[in-house]
Amino acid sequence: MSSSFVITDFGIILEIFIIIGLFFFMMKLDSIREDIPAELYKILGREVKELRPAQEKAVKSGLLEGRNLLVCTPTASGKTLIAELAGIKNIFDGKGKMVYIVPLKALASEKYKDFKKRYPGMRVALSIGDLDSSDPYLADYDIIITVAEKLDSLIRHSCPWLSSVATVVVDEIHLLNDVSRGPTVEILITILKKLLKNMQLIALSATIGNPEELAEWLGADLVVDDWRPVRLHKGIYLDDEIEFY
Numbered sequence: 001m002s003s004s005f006v007i008t009d010f011g012i013i014l015e016i017f018i019i020i021g022l023f024f025f026m027m028k029l030d031s032i033r034e035d036i037p038a039e040l041y042k043i044l045g046r047e048v049k050e051l052r053p054a055q056e057k058a059v060k061s062g063l064l065e066g067r068n069l070l071v072c073t074p075t076a077s078g079k080t081l082i083a084e085l086a087g088i089k090n091i092f093d094g095k096g097k098m099v100y101i102v103p104l105k106a107l108a109s110e111k112y113k114d115f116k117k118r119y120p121g122m123r124v125a126l127s128i129g130d131l132d133s134s135d136p137y138l139a140d141y142d143i144i145i146t147v148a149e150k151l152d153s154l155i156r157h158s159c160p161w162l163s164s165v166a167t168v169v170v171d172e173i174h175l176l177n178d179v180s181r182g183p184t185v186e187i188l189i190t191i192l193k194k195l196l197k198n199m200q201l202i203a204l205s206a207t208i209g210n211p212e213e214l215a216e217w218l219g220a221d222l223v224v225d226d227w228r229p230v231r232l233h234k235g236i237y238l239d240d241e242i243e244f245y
């Protein structure tokens with residue numbers, strides 16, 4: 001048996017140990033039972049048994065105490081649930097609405113369907129239309145899913161419900177770096193911070209080069225983690241063979 005095979009086998013065994021270990025040591029949803037509304041615990045309990053490492057770190061960083069957080073963790077690590085824990089808790093606690101900003105209209109429609117399905121008792125609105133107005137009807141909704149340009153337009157029309165927003169989620173915040181759309185997001189966050197002094201801001205991204213700097217600008221604590229549900233392996237493909245390293 002060549003030495004490279006021994007190393008590969010050891011790697012697989014180590015991975016299995018890590019996965020088993022994680023299941024034992026992952027924070028249980030039960031451990032935050034007292035910190036979230038009973039209704040939210042019941043809804044989440046149907047699908048979630050353990051909190052993923054990023055979610056545990058967010059909780060330990062004050063997610064449920066209203067802290068602003070910049071969460072920078074790999075794709076599919078469970079960032080949406082971090083936003084939900086804060087936003088839905090704030091709604092149940094009577095603090096106010098959640099506005100969830102995504103970069104694309106298609107993503108907004110997807111999130112809208114997900115939220116409608118998971119929280120049937122909540123009033124969820126999708127606000128991505130091109131019509132320039134203040135959309136006063138949104139006052140009747142708990143969760144508003146939108147894109148940055150639309151929220152920017154709503155604010156410029158002095159939407160009357162803005163003061164009842166308690167949680168602002170900026171998903172895929174690395175869009176700030178986009179040459180054409182980044183400035184809108186930057187100005188939008190600046191305006192929101194000025195108008196909503198008590199809002200809880202949750203910013204999410206899988207890819208940020210300068211998270212410390214961004215967290216400081218946002219006035220947020222930084223949550224960084226590199227756990228991912230599917231491990232990434234790097235390798236070189238040559239002559240129908242992949243050599244992993």
Ligand SMILES: Nc1ncnc2c1ncn2[C@@H]1O[C@H](COP(=O)(O)OP(=O)(O)OP(=O)(O)O)[C@@H](O)[C@H]1O
Pocket residue numbers: 047048049050051052055073074075076077078079080081205206
């Ligand atoms: N604690 C958990 N237990 C079980 N499943 C979970 C948990 N947290 C999240 N998930 C599931 O993991 C999947 C990925 O989560 P999510 O979409 O929030 O990832 P993400 O970090 O936002 O990824 P991306 O950067 O690609 O947007 C979803 O199907 C979600 O329901």
Ligand SMILES: [Mg+2]
Pocket residue numbers: 079080171
């Ligand atoms: Mg996501």
